[in-house]
Amino acid sequence: MATATKRSKPEKALVIFLLIAGGVLVSIPFLWMISSSFKPENEVLAIPPTIIPDNPTIENYIKLFTSMNFAVYLRNTIIIVLFSFLGLLFNAMAGYGFAKYHFKGREKIFYLVLATMMIPGQVTMIPVYLILNAMGLTNTMAGIILPGLAVAFSIFLFRQFMATIPDDLLEAARLDGAGEFYIFFRLITPIAKPIFAVQGILTFIAGWNSFLWPLIIANDESLYTLSVGLSLLQGQYANNFALQMAGAAFMVIPIIIIFSFFQKYIVEGFTMSGIK
Numbered sequence: 001m002a003t004a005t006k007r008s009k010p011e012k013a014l015v016i017f018l019l020i021a022g023g024v025l026v027s028i029p030f031l032w033m034i035s036s037s038f039k040p041e042n043e044v045l046a047i048p049p050t051i052i053p054d055n056p057t058i059e060n061y062i063k064l065f066t067s068m069n070f071a072v073y074l075r076n077t078i079i080i081v082l083f084s085f086l087g088l089l090f091n092a093m094a095g096y097g098f099a100k101y102h103f104k105g106r107e108k109i110f111y112l113v114l115a116t117m118m119i120p121g122q123v124t125m126i127p128v129y130l131i132l133n134a135m136g137l138t139n140t141m142a143g144i145i146l147p148g149l150a151v152a153f154s155i156f157l158f159r160q161f162m163a164t165i166p167d168d169l170l171e172a173a174r175l176d177g178a179g180e181f182y183i184f185f186r187l188i189t190p191i192a193k194p195i196f197a198v199q200g201i202l203t204f205i206a207g208w209n210s211f212l213w214p215l216i217i218a219n220d221e222s223l224y225t226l227s228v229g230l231s232l233l234q235g236q237y238a239n240n241f242a243l244q245m246a247g248a249a250f251m252v253i254p255i256i257i258i259f260s261f262f263q264k265y266i267v268e269g270f271t272m273s274g275i276k
Helices: 002-037 059-068 070-100 106-116 122-134 141-148 153-164 166-177 180-191 195-207 212-217 226-236 241-272
Strands: none
Touching: 002 153, 002 241, 059 070, 059 241, 070 141, 070 153, 070 166, 070 180, 070 195, 106 153, 122 141, 122 212, 141 180, 141 212, 141 241, 153 195, 195 212, 195 241, 226 241
16 A cells, blocks of 8 residues: 555656646647736837836727727627626526426427537538528627527537436425416526526527627627727737737636636536536
């Protein structure tokens, strides 16, 4: 036993070293992006490069909102994220219905929902665009938001999680006179906090990074999102790398903050949903 313990210490030290080294290597591009976003334009390409800015400035971030319409892009992105959370609630209701209600064709409809997960989103963009165009919703915020309200993967995860909730708990609540909406919001929702946290993170990331669909459906720059604005920034200020780094940092930092606070729920939620 002592020999095994002695052998395990060097192994643990090696693993820790490799993890730290890997973490540093992965973090270098991110740290360089943050550092460059606070540099003047002439310092970004300085030789030798500076890791810490010699003359730190927030001028690049100010220019995002003065020279570009990043305030408009931010507003549109926040609107999409908020409505995505509304869609998250609908997906939770759908998952709860598939898990706990027995109705004719339930399994077939659920398998049809799962089948849509196998179809790349790019394949359905043209039909969805034609439908929205017939409804007069192209170049509108509603046209950007509506296709993302129902997500098959989200419904699947909610269904898998809620299937683990005992039916006896629901029957006891019904015997006490509780209505279906009361059961869902006051009983099921608190129990399903882990999966709500997981899906909340994924929903926020998807909404915050929305790029292709807003670019397709919107012709007016006033409807563009942050991701689309960042691509415009790379085109209009191709030689201003400091400004581009500021735009990229503005996109990435909120996601990292949200993820750092809720990352523990991801493993818990996926594990309890039956995803290995």
